Amino acid sequence: MSARMQNVLDAIDAANSVDPNMDDNQPETLLYGKRMTAELNRLFPDASEPLQIAARGQHVERWKLARSEYPEGRTGYLTWRRAQGEHHAQVVADLMAQEGYEQDQIDAVGRMLRKQGIKRDTEVQALEDVICFVFLKWYFQPFASKHSAEKIQSIVEKTARKMSNEGRARVLEEFDLPEQLASAFRN
Structure with missing residues (x-):
């Protein structure tokens, strides 16, 4: 460094x-x-x-x-x-x-x-994937405990849409999500 x-x-x-x-x-x-x-x-x-x-x-x-x-x-x-x-x-x-x-x-x-260039600029996309992983790893559970199942599903779907194909695949490998939530990362 x-x-x-x-x-x-x-x-x-x-x-x-x-x-x-x-x-x-x-x-x-x-x-x-x-x-x-x-x-x-x-x-x-x-x-x-x-x-x-x-x-x-x-x-x-x-x-x-x-x-x-x-x-x-x-x-x-x-x-x-x-x-x-x-x-x-x-x-x-x-x-x-x-x-x-x-x-x-x-x-x-x-x-x-x-976030100018998500899905087009590899570094912008890499940062977005990291943001999504940080959310899923540290902030998703506290968020989910405060919201309805519909809101949780919506947020997970929005999170998955922001991610690269590689990032979504890695989420499926690393996180044990219920099937309904995991399906958002398969699309």
Whole structure:
């Protein structure tokens, strides 16, 4: 790992260490970033520096844009998600620029964090697959315990649609899902 990449990752962690939301006795976004890095390293051990930075910065300062400040419903949710992607991309771009990264690398990370090119750009897709694995591994059970079977099925189907064919196949290998949920990853 290059020194400048380590500096960017450390800066992302420092920003996330002040997250007031806690998960497993740690700042929520700090824990999420570490989980993203661990899952990226497992799924894509040869990931480029920009992809490694994007994975760690996926939720940088997420708490600063509260979902409650956006309208209810799908339109409000999508507006909030786009704003989050822009915010994450800008924060990480500033950190990368401070460490002397070239503009094309900064732009690549921005595209990944804004999810521009899912299904077309291999690195954007790799990041999306990692996001889905992190969700399934650490966040699905708590989510499922709070929602109806219909909502759970809908979320699993949306998750599967975002993933690559390889990612969906790997989910079926690694997770013991009930048949109804597993079927979403077979389509």
